[in-house]
Amino acid sequence: xxQQTMFNESIDVxxxxxxATPVDRLVILPVKxxxxxxxxxxxxxxxxxxxxxxxxxxxxxxxxxxxxxxxTQYLDRRELQEYPNGGIVAVANLLACMPLESMRRVSxxxxxxxxxxxxxxxxxxEHTEGPWCWILSEVKPCKFFPCRGAQGLWDFAG
Numbered sequence: 298x299x300q301q302t303m304f305n306e307s308i309d310v311x312x313x314x315x316x317a318t319p320v321d322r323l324v325i326l327p328v329k330x331x332x333x334x335x336x337x338x339x340x341x342x343x344x345x346x347x348x349x350x351x352x353x354x355x356x357x358x359x360x361x362x363x364x365x366x367x368x369t370q371y372l373d374r375r376e377l378q379e380y381p382n383g384g385i386v387a388v389a390n391l392l393a394c395m396p397l398e399s400m401r402r403v404s405x406x407x408x409x410x411x412x413x414x415x416x417x418x419x420x421x422x423e424h425t426e427g428p429w430c431w432i433l434s435e436v437k438p439c440k441f442f443p444c445r446g447a448q449g450l451w452d453f454a455g
Contacts (some may be wrong), residue, residue, distance in 0.1 A: 331364065332448070335364065364385050391433060
């Protein structure tokens with residue numbers, strides 16, 4: 298297995314669930330990353346959101362760093378101050394990237410990548426909007442790591 302596409306096995310399991318782990322303890326760097334506007338990056342980090350919507354397909358699968366952008370697309374500058382921005386807030390596994398319209402045409406019971414997650418659960422998720430649904434699993438919040446983001450899928454080297 299390539300170092301860029303495997304989770305680091307040395308996660309400290311003794312840490313309390315509510316304490317974030319440093320990003321370098323969660324993955325072997327470098328790792329792919331995606332910049333997501335707030336409040337959505339924080340919703341992913343806290344486990345409330347497991348579908349990220351994009352206008353473009355992503356063929357990459359594996360560990361992905363979640364970068365909270367500084368943009369004010371969804372929040373004004375005052376609201377944005379309530380959220381961490383301009384850095385990595387979590388690491389997840391990019392399990393699948395599926396077009397919303399295709400998911401609507403298959404059985405709701407169909408499992409995604411041999412997991413317990415079904416098409417129906419993805420379709421019923423409040424954040425599923427498409428047109429491309431990036432389906433995340435194994436989300437792990439990390440200690441905020443300030444860094445610049447980028448458009449598209451980019452390499453985060455820590």
